[in-house]
Amino acid sequence: MANSGTVGQPGAAYTFSSGDETVRRHTFAVIVDNEPGVLARVIGLFSGRGYNIESLTVSTVSADESVSRINIVTTGTEMIIEQIKAQLHRLIPIHDVHDLTLDGAHVERELALIKVRAKDHARRESLRIADIFHAKVADTTLDSFVFQIDGDPEKVDSFIELMRALGDTEVARSGVIAIARGNDVLKV
Amino acid sequence: MSTQQLSGAEMVIKALKDQGVDVVFGYPGGAVLPIYDALFKQNHVRHILVRHEQGAVHAAEGYARSTGKPGVVLVTSGPGATNAVTGLTDALMDSIPIVCLTGQVPTHLIGNDAFQECDTTGITRPCTKHNYLVKDVNKLARTMHEAFYVATSGRPGPVVVDLPKDVQFAMGTYEMPKSAAHKTYKPILKPDHSRIEAAVDLLLSAKRPIVYAGGGVINAGPNASKLLAEFVRMTNFPCTLTLMGLGAFPANEPQYLGMLGMHGTYEANWAMHDCDVMLAIGSRFDDRITGRLDAFSPNSKKIHIDIDASSINKNVRVDLPIIGDAGYALEDLIKVMKARQKKPDAAALERWWGKIDEWRALKCLSFKDGEQIAKPQQAIRRLYEKTLATGKDTFITTEVGQHQMWAAQHFDFQKPNRWMTSGGLGTMGYGLPAAIGAQLGNPDGLVIDIAGEASIQMNIQELSTAVQYRLPVKIFILNNEYMGMVRQWQELLHGGRYSESYSEALPDFVKLGEAYGMKGLRAENAGQLDDVIDEMLAHDGPVIADILVDKSENCYPMIPSGAAHNDMLLGPVAEGEEAIGTAGKMLV
Ligand SMILES: Cc1ncc(C[n+]2csc(CCOP(=O)(O)OP(=O)(O)O)c2C)c(N)n1
Ligand SMILES: [Mg+2]
Numbered sequence: 001m002a003n004s005g006t007v008g009q010p011g012a013a014y015t016f017s018s019g020d021e022t023v024r025r026h027t028f029a030v031i032v033d034n035e036p037g038v039l040a041r042v043i044g045l046f047s048g049r050g051y052n053i054e055s056l057t058v059s060t061v062s063a064d065e066s067v068s069r070i071n072i073v074t075t076g077t078e079m080i081i082e083q084i085k086a087q088l089h090r091l092i093p094i095h096d097v098h099d100l101t102l103d104g105a106h107v108e109r110e111l112a113l114i115k116v117r118a119k120d121h122a123r124r125e126s127l128r129i130a131d132i133f134h135a136k137v138a139d140t141t142l143d144s145f146v147f148q149i150d151g152d153p154e155k156v157d158s159f160i161e162l163m164r165a166l167g168d169t170e171v172a173r174s175g176v177i178a179i180a181r182g183n184d185v186l187k188v
Numbered sequence: 189m190s191t192q193q194l195s196g197a198e199m200v201i202k203a204l205k206d207q208g209v210d211v212v213f214g215y216p217g218g219a220v221l222p223i224y225d226a227l228f229k230q231n232h233v234r235h236i237l238v239r240h241e242q243g244a245v246h247a248a249e250g251y252a253r254s255t256g257k258p259g260v261v262l263v264t265s266g267p268g269a270t271n272a273v274t275g276l277t278d279a280l281m282d283s284i285p286i287v288c289l290t291g292q293v294p295t296h297l298i299g300n301d302a303f304q305e306c307d308t309t310g311i312t313r314p315c316t317k318h319n320y321l322v323k324d325v326n327k328l329a330r331t332m333h334e335a336f337y338v339a340t341s342g343r344p345g346p347v348v349v350d351l352p353k354d355v356q357f358a359m360g361t362y363e364m365p366k367s368a369a370h371k372t373y374k375p376i377l378k379p380d381h382s383r384i385e386a387a388v389d390l391l392l393s394a395k396r397p398i399v400y401a402g403g404g405v406i407n408a409g410p411n412a413s414k415l416l417a418e419f420v421r422m423t424n425f426p427c428t429l430t431l432m433g434l435g436a437f438p439a440n441e442p443q444y445l446g447m448l449g450m451h452g453t454y455e456a457n458w459a460m461h462d463c464d465v466m467l468a469i470g471s472r473f474d475d476r477i478t479g480r481l482d483a484f485s486p487n488s489k490k491i492h493i494d495i496d497a498s499s500i501n502k503n504v505r506v507d508l509p510i511i512g513d514a515g516y517a518l519e520d521l522i523k524v525m526k527a528r529q530k531k532p533d534a535a536a537l538e539r540w541w542g543k544i545d546e547w548r549a550l551k552c553l554s555f556k557d558g559e560q561i562a563k564p565q566q567a568i569r570r571l572y573e574k575t576l577a578t579g580k581d582t583f584i585t586t587e588v589g590q591h592q593m594w595a596a597q598h599f600d601f602q603k604p605n606r607w608m609t610s611g612g613l614g615t616m617g618y619g620l621p622a623a624i625g626a627q628l629g630n631p632d633g634l635v636i637d638i639a640g641e642a643s644i645q646m647n648i649q650e651l652s653t654a655v656q657y658r659l660p661v662k663i664f665i666l667n668n669e670y671m672g673m674v675r676q677w678q679e680l681l682h683g684g685r686y687s688e689s690y691s692e693a694l695p696d697f698v699k700l701g702e703a704y705g706m707k708g709l710r711a712e713n714a715g716q717l718d719d720v721i722d723e724m725l726a727h728d729g730p731v732i733a734d735i736l737v738d739k740s741e742n743c744y745p746m747i748p749s750g751a752a753h754n755d756m757l758l759g760p761v762a763e764g765e766e767a768i769g770t771a772g773k774m775l776v
Contacts, residue, residue: 037309037319086500092318
């Protein structure tokens with residue numbers, strides 16, 4: 001039968017090439033009702049539509065605990081980022097979606113606890129590096145430390161990388177929390 | 189403040205009544221017995237007993253789409269809820285307002301793998317617009333009212349309210365519905381005026397404009413369709429409709445190009461491809477419409493009006509997005525257009541119509557009547573002509589497959605809310621229960637399910653529902669003994685290897701209808717077609733009509749998935765060829 005080059009390509013209908021294809025990292029603050037299932041809705045949206053989650057944290061933020069803030073770090077092309085925001089907006093218990101990356105300057109922080117098991121020189125070196133990074137010692141044994149570090153995610157990344165070189169490590173990270181700089185206060 | 193003490197089950201019924209619900213489609217079970225008991229004791233809400241919960245949701249969809257009111261479903265926990273999932277997904281994809289009440293095991297048993305327990309809110313989270321689990325009887329009434337608000341506002345959709353059995357028994361305070369807006373959910377209805385002005389600028393500068401409208405116009409209410417017609421007549425712009433939008437613009441108007449997309453007309457798809465300004469309204473650029481995206485209407489400026497911001501720039505990058513209700517937007521467009529000195533470029537439009545008329549001259553939907561066996565298109569066209577002659581308000585539902593596309597191509601709709609088909613999900617088994625719902629919403633209407641012999645078997649049990657409630661629905665089966673659409677793809681794309689697409693061991697549909705207590709008819713050849721249609725339409729009761737049609741007919745035009753609008757396959761008649769030979773499938 002007569003055929004065109006595209007006929008035999010299943011899924012070809014779904015490729016799109018328009019606008020800016022650069023993949024960027026965006027940080028969102030999503031203000032939601034603190035009700036059961038709301039986090040599942042957000043996570044389900046990301047997995048169901050194939051969006052990327054780099055980091056996600058959630059906690060209540062209003063005095064009466066009725067409102068939560070979900071901090072999400074994601075990546076995508078401009079079109080995908082727009083889609084994520086629009087899709088999040090569609091969820092019924094969502095008050096607001098703030099694209100902190102787009103809105104301007106903001107502060108991102110992360111907390112990590114890193115256990116390093118090391119002896120002798122490596123042990124001393126880990127302590128020296130922790131000092132340089134302003135990490136605190138949260139726990140110690142004769143052959144291990146638990147360091148507590150906070151800062152922007154890159155700083156935490158580099159600290160963990162250095163620790164890995166010094167011994168067996170175990171890492172717990174809080175995920176990114178973020179807030180806009182300046183004197184504007186988000187009412188929730 | 190009204191502080192009435194009621195049981196949860198009574199509250200459910202009272203809330204339905206206060207929401208103006210007159211009919212509920214449902215199926216009982218252990219976890220909803222208190223609600224069924226409350227139903228038994230009242231006369232405001234009529235319960236229609238379906239034969240399968242999927243049927244209940246599709247019936248509610250048919251009711252909703254033909255009346256403009258939300259459809260209501262009541263099912264039990266566990267299997268009742270899981271059986272409803274296909275219907276809920278269907279309603280989500282097609283933006284149909286549904287409130288589905290599901291029974292749940294008592295709150296203290298939730299999470300215990302109790303008998304007939306399932307995680308209903310978990311399972312239905314991705315296939316509803318929103319869902320609720322009501323754990324406190326004092327929040328039940330408010331939740332019910334909120335469910336109706338969410339289902340019907342903005343872009344409509346299905347909402348599930350999961351009701352544990354202990355909450356149905358518990359006593360609590362009933363609250364009346366409040367008109368007060370939702371705390372967080374506030375869809376934008378009024379479009380931004382400056383964007384409407386910008387849209388009018390673009391439309392007035394157009395040399396080759398097109399209006400591409402969809403189901404959103406129908407969801408915006410019948411007035412939106414009137415405004416669409418006014419706008420198109422006033423501008424003399426060509427207008428094409430999606431499968432979901434059929435009826436939003438009258439098919440007999442000269443500006444109508446027919447449906448677009450995978451099985452759309454040659455003129456609609458070419459006009460979409462060649463236009464310079466596109467006004468998309470209540471339509472969402474889905475893959476059945478656009479074909480290959482990088483070749484979709486490559487040289488046009490696109491205006492997109494939609495109530496759902498997430499529909500904008502999802503598949504196709506548009507130049508002028510406008511968020512709002514289709515009705516409001518059309519009203520504003522008309523107002524602004526009228527106030528302008530400048531008028532659409534008449535000379536350019538005349539050239540554009542000249543081009544369109546060349547495409548139209550191909551008569552892409554033409555077919556030759558079958559001499560022995562009827563052609564499926566012929567059967568639908570005769571059905572259309574004969575229903576028209578009855579003068580009755582006619583409602584068409586369909587199943588899914590070739591017959592669905594032929595119905596969309598050959599049955600003309602002049603009004604909205606007369607055409608109900610599963611567009612987004614493409615659910616075989618949709619048509620019969622949807623017809624039942626449409627008939628309940630329109631007792632005096634003529635309701636016909638245009639079906640395929642394979643699809644009809646997917647919810648065939650609902651014949652019993654039609655008979656029980658004396659619903660005179662007509663089931664018009666285009667029996668080609670194949671899952672025709674599957675066979676067509678296998679012929680065109682899989683070397684004619686008809687893997688599992690033959691409808692083997694078919695029941696005798698005439699006897700089957702009779703066994704259910706309805707009239708059964710058969711047309712074995714083209715000669716019997718008219719008589720069978722007449723007899724079917726004349727019968728005051730449900731009818732199943734088995735229309736034997738050409739088994740090898742394919743549905744054209746066709747844009748194979750992944751191909752561009754101007755890569756259309758045309759049928760043998762439009763190609764001027766006798767048989768569907770190799771040359772007949774030449775790409776145009
Ligand atoms: C529930 C479901 N299962 C499978 C399909 C895939 N499918 C699409 S059309 C079709 C064949 C339908 O056959 P029939 O009802 O006889 O209609 P025809 O195409 O012959 O007119 C199938 C299997 C579907 N759309 N829905
Ligand atoms: Mg068939």
